[in-house]
Amino acid sequence: MGSGLPPAKDSATEGDASKPLVVYGFTPLGGTASSASPFVSKLETYLRMAGIDYEARVGMSGAPKGKVPFIKQGDVTLGDSTFICEYLKNTYKGKLQTKEPDTAETKAVAAACRIICEDNLASGMSYYRWGHPKGFSATKERMSSIVPWFMMWLIPRMIRGKIMKNLYAQGLSRHSEKDVIFLLTSSVEALSGFLGDKRYMTGDVPCAADASVFGMLDNYLNDGLDLEPARIVKRFPNLVRYVTDIRRTYYPEDNPSQFSPAYKAGDATKRD
Ligand SMILES: N[C@@H](CCC(=O)N[C@@H](CS)C(=O)NCC(=O)O)C(=O)O
Structure with missing residues (x-):
C-alpha cells in the first residue's frame, strides 16, 4: 500500500429488491435496543423505520471494508452504513415509509x-x-x-x-x-x-x-x-x-432487535 491511498471500489448504488437482504453486525450491549455498534443500530433502525424486510447475522467475517455493518443482497456486498442507506433508498424507491429531507x-x-x-x-x-x-x-x-x-x-x-x-x-x-x-x-x-x-x-x-x-x-x-x-x-x-x-x-417488546439474543427467528439469532 505504501503511503498512499488504498485501492477502493465505488459503492453499489442500486440492487434487486426481490432478493433477500442480509445485514451483518454486532449484538446489543447492556440495555441498548439494537447493537453495541451505533452504526449497526443505525442501519437496523433505518430498515425498521423504512419498512424494509431483512435478516440479521452476527459477525463481521467477509466485511468488504473490514467494519460492520455490511449487507449482502443478490450479488451485492456493501459496507458502510451511509452508503448502505443510499443503496436502500434507490433499491426500494417508492416503497419507503421514511421521508428524506427536501428543502x-x-x-x-x-x-x-x-x-x-x-x-x-x-x-x-x-x-x-x-x-x-x-x-x-x-x-x-x-x-x-x-x-x-x-x-x-x-x-x-x-x-x-x-x-x-x-x-x-x-x-x-x-x-x-x-x-x-x-x-x-x-x-x-x-x-x-x-x-x-x-x-x-x-x-x-x-x-x-x-x-x-x-x-x-x-x-x-x-x-x-x-x-x-x-x-x-x-x-x-x-x-x-x-x-x-x-x-x-x-423496537417493541414483541419485536426486539434481530441482533439480540432475545430475538427468535425459528430458534435463535443466526450466526455466520
Ligand atoms: N463509517 C462506518 C463506520 C463503521 C464502524 O466504525 N464500525 C465499527 C464498529 S462500531 C467496526 O466495525 N470496527 C471494527 C474495526 O475497525 O476493526 C459506517 O458508517 O458503517
Whole structure:
C-alpha cells in the first residue's frame, strides 16, 4: 500500500429488491435496543423505520471494508452504513415509509446530525468505552460473556490498542477529560437544538438521519456502562424523550432487535 491511498471500489448504488437482504453486525450491549455498534443500530433502525424486510447475522467475517455493518443482497456486498442507506433508498424507491429531507434547511439539519453523531460522538464513545479506566473495565467485563476466558487478557487489550491509536490520530485523546466533556456536550446540545419539540429531526416522519442519531444516542444512554456519555444526554429531556419514543415505536417488546439474543427467528439469532 505504501503511503498512499488504498485501492477502493465505488459503492453499489442500486440492487434487486426481490432478493433477500442480509445485514451483518454486532449484538446489543447492556440495555441498548439494537447493537453495541451505533452504526449497526443505525442501519437496523433505518430498515425498521423504512419498512424494509431483512435478516440479521452476527459477525463481521467477509466485511468488504473490514467494519460492520455490511449487507449482502443478490450479488451485492456493501459496507458502510451511509452508503448502505443510499443503496436502500434507490433499491426500494417508492416503497419507503421514511421521508428524506427536501428543502435546503432540512437537508442541512440532516447532514449536520449525521456528521455530529458519526464523527464527534462516535469518537467520544470510543474514548469512554475503551480509553477511560472505568469504561475499559466495564467494557472488559461485558466482553467476558463472549470472549473465551483464555483470550480475555489479550483480546480487550488488542482492541483497545487499535482504538487508542485511531483516537490519538483523530485527536480526541489529546484533550483533558474536562475538554472532551465540553466537546461532547456542545455536540449533544446541537442535536437537542435541532430537534426542539418535533417528533423527528426534520419533522413528523423519520429520515435516515434519525436512524443515525438514535443509533448513537441509544448507545450513549442505554449501554449500561454508567459513563459520562449517558449523563450528558440526560441533561437534554427532548433527546431522552426522542430515544424513548423511537425505542417504543421501532423496537417493541414483541419485536426486539434481530441482533439480540432475545430475538427468535425459528430458534435463535443466526450466526455466520
Ligand atoms: N463509517 C462506518 C463506520 C463503521 C464502524 O466504525 N464500525 C465499527 C464498529 S462500531 C467496526 O466495525 N470496527 C471494527 C474495526 O475497525 O476493526 C459506517 O458508517 O458503517
